[in-house]
Amino acid sequence: xxxxxxxxxxxxxxxxxxxxxxxxxxxxxxxxxxxxxxxxxxxxxxxxxxxxxxxxxxxxxxxxxxxxxxxxxxxxxxxxxxxxxxxxxxxxxxxxxxxxxxxxxxxxxxxxxxxxxxxxxxxxxxxxxxxxxxxxxxxxxxxxxxxxxxxxxxxxxxxxxxxxxxxxxxxxxxxxxxxxxxxxxxxxxxxxxxxxxxxxxxxxxxxxxxxxxxxxxxxxxxxxxxxxxxxxxxxxx
Amino acid sequence: xxxxxxxxxxxxxxxxxxxxxxxxxxxxxxxxxxxxxxxxxxxxxxxxxxxxxxxxxxxxxxxxxxxxxxxxxxxxxxxxxxxxxxxxxxxxxxxxxxxxxxxxxxxxxxxxxxxxxxxxxxxxxxxxxxxxxxxxxxxxxxxxxxxxxxxxxxxxxxxxxxxxxxxxxxxxxxxxxxxxxxxxxxxxxxxxxxxxxxxxxxxxxxxxxxxxxxxxxxxxxxxxxxxxxxxxxxxxxxxxxxxxxxxxxxxxxxxxxxxxxxxxxxxxxxxxxxxxxxxxxxxxxxxxxxxxxxxxxxxxxxxxxxxxxxxxxxxxxxxxxxxxxxxxxxxxxxxxxxxxxxxxxxxxxxxxxxxxxxxxxxxxxxxxxxxxxxxxxxxxxxxxxxxxxxxxxxxxxxxxxxxxxxxxxxxxxxxxxxxxxxxxxxxxxxxxxxxxxxxxxxxxxxxxxxxxxxxxxxxxxxxx
Numbered sequence: 133x134x135x136x137x138x139x140x141x142x143x144x145x146x147x148x149x150x151x152x153x154x155x156x157x158x159x160x161x162x163x164x165x166x167x168x169x170x171x172x173x174x175x176x177x178x179x180x181x182x183x184x185x186x187x188x189x190x191x192x193x194x195x196x197x198x199x200x201x202x203x204x205x206x207x208x209x210x211x212x213x214x215x216x217x218x219x220x221x222x223x224x225x226x227x228x229x230x231x232x233x234x235x236x237x238x239x240x241x242x243x244x245x246x247x248x249x250x251x252x253x254x255x256x257x258x259x260x261x262x263x264x265x266x267x268x269x270x271x272x273x274x275x276x277x278x279x280x281x282x283x284x285x286x287x288x289x290x291x292x293x294x295x296x297x298x299x300x301x302x303x304x305x306x307x308x309x310x311x312x313x314x315x316x317x318x319x320x321x322x323x324x325x326x327x328x329x330x331x332x333x334x335x336x337x338x339x340x341x342x343x344x345x346x347x348x349x350x351x352x353x354x355x356x357x358x359x360x361x362x363x364x365x366x367x368x369x
Numbered sequence: 370x371x372x373x374x375x376x377x378x379x380x381x382x383x384x385x386x387x388x389x390x391x392x393x394x395x396x397x398x399x400x401x402x403x404x405x406x407x408x409x410x411x412x413x414x415x416x417x418x419x420x421x422x423x424x425x426x427x428x429x430x431x432x433x434x435x436x437x438x439x440x441x442x443x444x445x446x447x448x449x450x451x452x453x454x455x456x457x458x459x460x461x462x463x464x465x466x467x468x469x470x471x472x473x474x475x476x477x478x479x480x481x482x483x484x485x486x487x488x489x490x491x492x493x494x495x496x497x498x499x500x501x502x503x504x505x506x507x508x509x510x511x512x513x514x515x516x517x518x519x520x521x522x523x524x525x526x527x528x529x530x531x532x533x534x535x536x537x538x539x540x541x542x543x544x545x546x547x548x549x550x551x552x553x554x555x556x557x558x559x560x561x562x563x564x565x566x567x568x569x570x571x572x573x574x575x576x577x578x579x580x581x582x583x584x585x586x587x588x589x590x591x592x593x594x595x596x597x598x599x600x601x602x603x604x605x606x607x608x609x610x611x612x613x614x615x616x617x618x619x620x621x622x623x624x625x626x627x628x629x630x631x632x633x634x635x636x637x638x639x640x641x642x643x644x645x646x647x648x649x650x651x652x653x654x655x656x657x658x659x660x661x662x663x664x665x666x667x668x669x670x671x672x673x674x675x676x677x678x679x680x681x682x683x684x685x686x687x688x689x690x691x692x693x694x695x696x697x698x699x700x701x702x703x704x705x706x707x708x709x710x711x712x713x714x715x716x717x718x719x720x721x722x723x724x725x726x727x728x729x730x731x732x733x734x735x736x737x738x739x740x741x742x743x744x745x746x747x748x749x750x751x752x753x754x755x756x757x758x759x760x761x762x763x764x765x766x767x768x769x770x771x772x773x774x775x776x777x778x779x780x781x782x783x784x785x786x787x788x789x790x791x792x793x794x795x796x797x798x799x800x801x802x803x804x805x806x807x808x809x810x811x812x813x814x815x816x817x818x819x820x821x822x823x824x825x826x827x828x829x830x831x832x833x
Contacts, residue, residue, distance in 0.1 A: 144825040145787050146818050151825035167829050172777040178770040180732065182758030186770035190777050273734035301691050305731025310810040312729050317814040318385035318695040348815030
């Protein structure tokens, strides 16, 4: 299969290892990966702030680039939700409405694609650490992704997964983190405390943006817990 | 910045840094979640129950006109006096006029968020009436001259010690901080008031169109005493409280108790169908029911967000909301706080003045998941943002997105932006977290990740 991999702007600029891991995993599974270089951002920041025209300016070339893809795989639940769930809403009533619906049908979040499209869970990874998994809210509640990353982690050799007692937002929320920094920080601190209670060495997530927020708090507070993307864990040997 | 926004931001900053309160609220709501989940298990299928409840509410709200007519006809047939109030001001005047006609002095009240919405106590006290809240939580916040902290748990922000100290100061009596002792103190005050009150005032949880009944749910028995003892009873409710059939309560009563408090059923569930009838030995001689619009019909006219009128005020969305948990109820500055408050307040009190509540969300969707009547809460926050930005775009914010669009759409600019970030990041250390730090909103409490020399796209290009 030819997979069109959409690497979110965060991953491109700040967490290239997560994106590289996705490419390597998909290629190892025998798929052809293409990565349109013109795509930078899905347009979620202006969309979530209510600026739909500005969001369409960014999203239109993305949609056109993804138009004839066999399968679109996005390395983030948040950007995945944007394309899969919110593009049809953003483009409703425009000449791109049908294209947005079509692309949404062929779009997958990375872990969902592995488990539910390719039917793969075992990737031969080995990660001898105690980890906990953070569900990014968009992946969890907009796309209903919860079992998929756990099915993948269950097959990682020597990995011990300890769940947090509460499912809660990390407090990132895009521009929310800058508009309401103290609320965002408080939410992140609650998240970090929940993760620390598990005794995990690593917090794993499908969303690098959540991890950026969590890691930003952990390192400022000198906490030992580390963060790592799911793709990187799955790409270990 | 409007005063509502600056008040919100100031209080949110203060409250979200209060670690004692954070831990206290987190612990108590954790207890709620465990109880709620256990009770959800008693439903054969909670998700199907939610769907059924949502459909019943759609039916009620989409045919509100006929249901209200039926409700009123049935109520009036048994001698209830029904009043229609378009605004809070009208409702206050109707109530005040009844009190004047009755030459009332003391009014005992059971819990009613609609009365908070129209600022009833304040208006009545200004006219010289004495108003006593009989719900224990409401009684406590009334003694503190505060608004309820939460729509279901008005005094959840207070510890037992806080309440003991308050009773000691205001009532001169607080033997200990145990719930039993504190309740007995409140009860001794309250029992006298029930006997001497001229008018009993209640809210409503549901109104049954089919039978013309008002359903009131409570845990303390105070609403029953409020309704039964005084000669005159007044009930104020929003027009969205209507349910089509009596049998709908079979779903809604356990659902409200489960979602709201993790209870199988609330302790007392009473249906009122009229004042004292000939031959009956108790109940009020006169019953006035006031149906309040107060811009609910404007929400009804909004096809996209009409389902916000499904709200049964259970508070489930507040309980799970990470914003509410961290900033607390008073910070919102509104009668209805939490996610549902952030959705409806812009409709009830003006979009531009209250849009900040819709912005103050990470859009995590925990509220929508928790809502027993399936209100699409977090998407309504997005719609409020869209409507607010379309009506009055913020100049600099829109400009920033326009510039971002130009950079994101041109690979050369995008590449340059990343390289500039990588080159300038080492210099950032000098200003990090200070007033001149361009990223200070982030860096005051959080570190930024180091920018890699080779971005993903560099890697992709190089390997080709």
